[in-house]
Amino acid sequence: MLSKHTSNLPSYSLDSPIVYQLEIVGGTCNLKCPVCPVTENKTDRVNNYFSLATLDKLINEDAFKNTFYLELQMYGEPTMHRNFDEIVSKLKTTGVKLGLSTNATIWREGFKQLDFITISADSRIYRVGRNEEHFWKVVDKIINETNAHIDLQVIEINDWEKQVKLLEEKYKDKSNVLIRTIGDNFGDTGRHPLANDVCINPFISVSVDSDGDVVPCCFMNNKEYVYGNINTNSLKEIWEGQLHKDFVESWLSGNIIEKCKNCRMRSPQLLHYRFAVEWERRGWL
């Protein structure tokens, strides 16, 4: 039950995060979507690949003991990691529910071990450089050959309404497919006003960059706030550290950093919380 993880909020007394994002590929991608920080070189990453030794360290120090969901995503295309399948196998030994956000241009056998797969299913107008025929083949293979719950995500940009209709028609008989939209968080389409809610990310979650930096969420594309580095300290030390405490306090006092002031995705729009509520409603969690 999701409520078992969130009933004691707001508090940072949790032993360790319950949601993680892990950036196994940072700063490189085989597509060039506009308004993505990777395409626009608005990240500090340069062709980074998460190290297997660092992953072993995280697993060995039991960093995922309270975690109900870990997602491979952030600023690059995760399937471009040559050890993708090995990373998935290692993470599955921890018992976490494992998800992925992918542009669905590369098929990996490791997909078969995943619990959730978010496919960035925007039309080609947004996903620049994609071979359409190949993309739809990979999407169909993911839907038909994995046991994962499939989350087809469309950003509310360009011709998104048309794309949603197309997906709804194409996959209307697939009960493992959820079609979902999100606002544009990096461009300035003006569709979504800035949010006023307290963000629950700092209380429950961390994101780990491809170089081992631990940051508050997956929108910190340029190290706007860093709690510490997993190669230098344990996750426990970082989670219990002063920089994490200060960040949480900034939310409780309302004195938040500029990045957060300009964020359109904070809770209750918080993506993972919103997904989780929907998944729980469907009985997927």
Ligand SMILES: C[S@@+](CC[C@H](N)C(=O)[O-])C[C@H]1O[C@@H](n2cnc3c(N)ncnc32)[C@H](O)[C@@H]1O
């Ligand atoms: C940067 S991508 C990295 C993972 C993978 N390459 C992909 O596209 O799914 C991580 C997530 O950010 C989303 N994203 C990209 N541009 C965005 C934007 N302008 N606003 C909101 N989300 C965006 C993607 O759709 C994806 O779900």
Ligand code: SF4
């Ligand atoms: S596929 Fe993902 S990482 Fe690559 S450019 Fe598009 S949104 Fe960015």
Ligand code: SF4
């Ligand atoms: S407000 Fe936005 S940028 Fe700040 S921690 Fe929350 S999700 Fe991240």
